[in-house]
Amino acid sequence: MKIARWLVAILFAIATTCMAADELALRLQPALEAITPDGLLAHIKILASDEFEGRAPGTKGEELSIKYISDQFKQIGLKPGNPDGSYVQEVPLAGIKSEPRSDSRSKGSIKT
Numbered sequence: 164m165k166i167a168r169w170l171v172a173i174l175f176a177i178a179t180t181c182m183a184a185d186e187l188a189l190r191l192q193p194a195l196e197a198i199t200p201d202g203l204l205a206h207i208k209i210l211a212s213d214e215f216e217g218r219a220p221g222t223k224g225e226e227l228s229i230k231y232i233s234d235q236f237k238q239i240g241l242k243p244g245n246p247d248g249s250y251v252q253e254v255p256l257a258g259i260k261s262e263p264r265s266d267s268r269s270k271g272s273i274k275t
Contacts, residue, residue: 197239
């Protein structure tokens with residue numbers, strides 16, 4: 164009797180998992196159709212192009228990249244995930260700019 168109960172419980176768990184997996188697959192299908200290897204390569208080529216100027220933080224290239232990626236998210240129907248309704252999260256930017264200054268000198272005469 165106990166074995167039958169365990170068997171029913173296991174079968175129920177398996178059936179529930181399979182139904183949940185099918186539902187998830189149906190929900191993900193539009194995204195899976197929108198994201199293809201050729202499409203990814205095209206996006207990489209665009210983002211790596213000279214127009215995006217390297218995409219470094221705080222530059223025009225970064226702003227272009229943010230706009231491009233946000234537009235792509237909108238185009239495939241992704242909803243923004245931030246409370247302010249945007250796709251991006253503001254983070255503080257700290258930068259350090261070094262100016263190397265080295266000077267090498269030696270005493271003595273130069274022999275040729």
